[in-house]
Amino acid sequence: MSGFVNLGRYPLDRPQSRSYARLVQRCKSELTRDGLFNLPGFIHPETAQAEAQRLAPRMANSSFTHARRHNIYFKKAVEGLADDHPALTVFKTSHNTLCADQLQDSPVAYVYNMPQLQRFLATVMDKPALFPMADPLAAFNVMSYAEGQALNWHFDRSEFTVTLLLQEPQAGGVFEYRTDLRSAKDPNYDGVARLLAGKDPQKIQMQVAPGTLNVFRGVNTPHRVTPVKGAQARMIAVLTYYEAPGARFSETEQLGFYGRIA
Numbered sequence: 001m002s003g004f005v006n007l008g009r010y011p012l013d014r015p016q017s018r019s020y021a022r023l024v025q026r027c028k029s030e031l032t033r034d035g036l037f038n039l040p041g042f043i044h045p046e047t048a049q050a051e052a053q054r055l056a057p058r059m060a061n062s063s064f065t066h067a068r069r070h071n072i073y074f075k076k077a078v079e080g081l082a083d084d085h086p087a088l089t090v091f092k093t094s095h096n097t098l099c100a101d102q103l104q105d106s107p108v109a110y111v112y113n114m115p116q117l118q119r120f121l122a123t124v125m126d127k128p129a130l131f132p133m134a135d136p137l138a139a140f141n142v143m144s145y146a147e148g149q150a151l152n153w154h155f156d157r158s159e160f161t162v163t164l165l166l167q168e169p170q171a172g173g174v175f176e177y178r179t180d181l182r183s184a185k186d187p188n189y190d191g192v193a194r195l196l197a198g199k200d201p202q203k204i205q206m207q208v209a210p211g212t213l214n215v216f217r218g219v220n221t222p223h224r225v226t227p228v229k230g231a232q233a234r235m236i237a238v239l240t241y242y243e244a245p246g247a248r249f250s251e252t253e254q255l256g257f258y259g260r261i262a
């Protein structure tokens with residue numbers, strides 16, 4: 001594990017230690033306050049960059065280009081909203097994806113399958129346990145955003161997202177979010193419209209270095225990645241866990257996200 005993960009800084013192999021307890025408490029506090037936490041240098045930056053370079057030809061030749069037009073809800077219509085309501089503004093998302101079955105030789109696969117990481121994440125989020133997916137495509141992905149590509153405004157379907165940045169772009173590709181814009185009781189459609197119009201002063205930009213592990217709660221916090229500029233792509237791994245074992249995407253979801261069925 002120490003070959004990829006900085007265990008001196010993040011003692012996932014010592015769950016009974018004081019340093020582990022302090023790390024858990026820090027991450028819990030940040031998750032409560034900000035809706036996210038970062039672990040800079042979780043994997044060694046040189047490992048992250050080397051893996052991005054190694055995957056670049058594979059990304060160019062074997063990845064699936066996911067491109068779609070969508071609103072922030074990923075729905076054609078929202079009950080109670082007129083079709084022309086500004087909260088339903090349509091944007092374009094585009095990126096290239098390598099699936100888990102294409103990444104079994106990657107350090108990303110090793111990190112994803114670490115029981116120590118799964119235990120740590122479950123502890124921070126006060127869950128009995130977290131499990132890797134049984135889906136050979138969706139369990140973990142590496143996504144690349146080349147020049148002009150972007151992940152546009154959306155709310156997540158899942159409670160939290162775990163990512164590992166492999167490579168920064170030359171310019172652009174900035175992660176932007178607005179904490180707790182809506183709630184289970186208040187959809188705040190007018191607030192959503194202000195954000196999409198660029199008029200929300202509480203929008204936050206976040207840039208992290210390669211090797212950073214990020215945990216983000218995006219169900220009520222909209223977020224996006226701005227268009228990438230320049231020759232170097234933004235490359236990021238997405239690690240998906242569930243509270244029960246055996247989770248899989250449906251064939252329709254696999255086809256929509258990855259262009260094929262496992």
